[in-house]
Amino acid sequence: MFLLRDVEKSFDARPALGPLSLETPAGRTTVLIGPSGCGKSTLLRLLVGLIRPDAGAVLFDGEPVTPASARSARLRVGYVIQDGGLFPHLTARGNVTLMARYLGRDRALTARRVDELAELTRFPPEGLDRYPNQLSGGQRQRVGLMRALLLDPDALLLDEPLGALDPLVRAELQDELKGIFDALGKTVVLVTHDLGEAAFFADRIVLLRDGRIVQQGSPADLWRHPADPFVTRFVQAQRGPEPPS
Numbered sequence: 001m002f003l004l005r006d007v008e009k010s011f012d013a014r015p016a017l018g019p020l021s022l023e024t025p026a027g028r029t030t031v032l033i034g035p036s037g038c039g040k041s042t043l044l045r046l047l048v049g050l051i052r053p054d055a056g057a058v059l060f061d062g063e064p065v066t067p068a069s070a071r072s073a074r075l076r077v078g079y080v081i082q083d084g085g086l087f088p089h090l091t092a093r094g095n096v097t098l099m100a101r102y103l104g105r106d107r108a109l110t111a112r113r114v115d116e117l118a119e120l121t122r123f124p125p126e127g128l129d130r131y132p133n134q135l136s137g138g139q140r141q142r143v144g145l146m147r148a149l150l151l152d153p154d155a156l157l158l159d160e161p162l163g164a165l166d167p168l169v170r171a172e173l174q175d176e177l178k179g180i181f182d183a184l185g186k187t188v189v190l191v192t193h194d195l196g197e198a199a200f201f202a203d204r205i206v207l208l209r210d211g212r213i214v215q216q217g218s219p220a221d222l223w224r225h226p227a228d229p230f231v232t233r234f235v236q237a238q239r240g241p242e243p244p245s
Contacts, residue, residue, distance in 0.1 A: 084144025
């Protein structure tokens with residue numbers, strides 16, 4: 001679904017990513033993980049066309065993501081950031097339906113879609129007319145997910161979606177998100193710094209360091225077949241349980 005070919009990106013002449021090549025399989029969940037500043041969020045923003053690479057190419061569904069094509073590509077990609085990234089002056093419903101209203105979608109169909117997504121994400125219907133500051137962290141994250149799913153995108157990109165939540169709410173939402181990913185069968189790329197969370201979600205883990213891929217494969221590969229000493233140190237520092245084969 002996404003393909004990066006020899007991509008490089010710098011900010012203020014400081015390399016942030018690459019050279020890097022990566023392919024994410026359609027209908028599967030790829031998790032990007034690594035220490036802070038390794039390029040995870042930069043990679044995600046390149047995928048959705050929010051920033052352009054300095055070199056190399058980014059392709060979505062076989063087509064290059066360029067300034068001319070980025071808008072149409074973004075309409076096929078749901079994007080979720082930490083704490084939902086909601087507009088405080090809009091209700092939950094207003095946040096969820098923002099793009100549908102901008103695109104002039106049918107109001108009755110949009111309303112039915114909101115009801116479907118509220119049920120899918122277990123969001124209380126009475127909360128749809130509340131503002132973000134009247135919602136819990138977990139509810140705000142559900143609203144962000146509903147907004148990303150409203151147009152029924154082909155792919156979902158999630159940047160540390162659960163990082164700001166307390167452990168109990170985080171565990172609950174992990175279970176719910178995994179169920180949603182499995183039910184919808186969409187291509188998912190998720191950024192996290194937590195190896196246990198990565199192993200829980202991932203069909204494939206991509207471990208980054210200093211803007212480059214150190215190792216990619218199944219969660220078990222990182223535990224049992226580390227590519228170099230950094231992978232071993234990273235895994236040991238997380239102190240998570242070894243994943244099943």
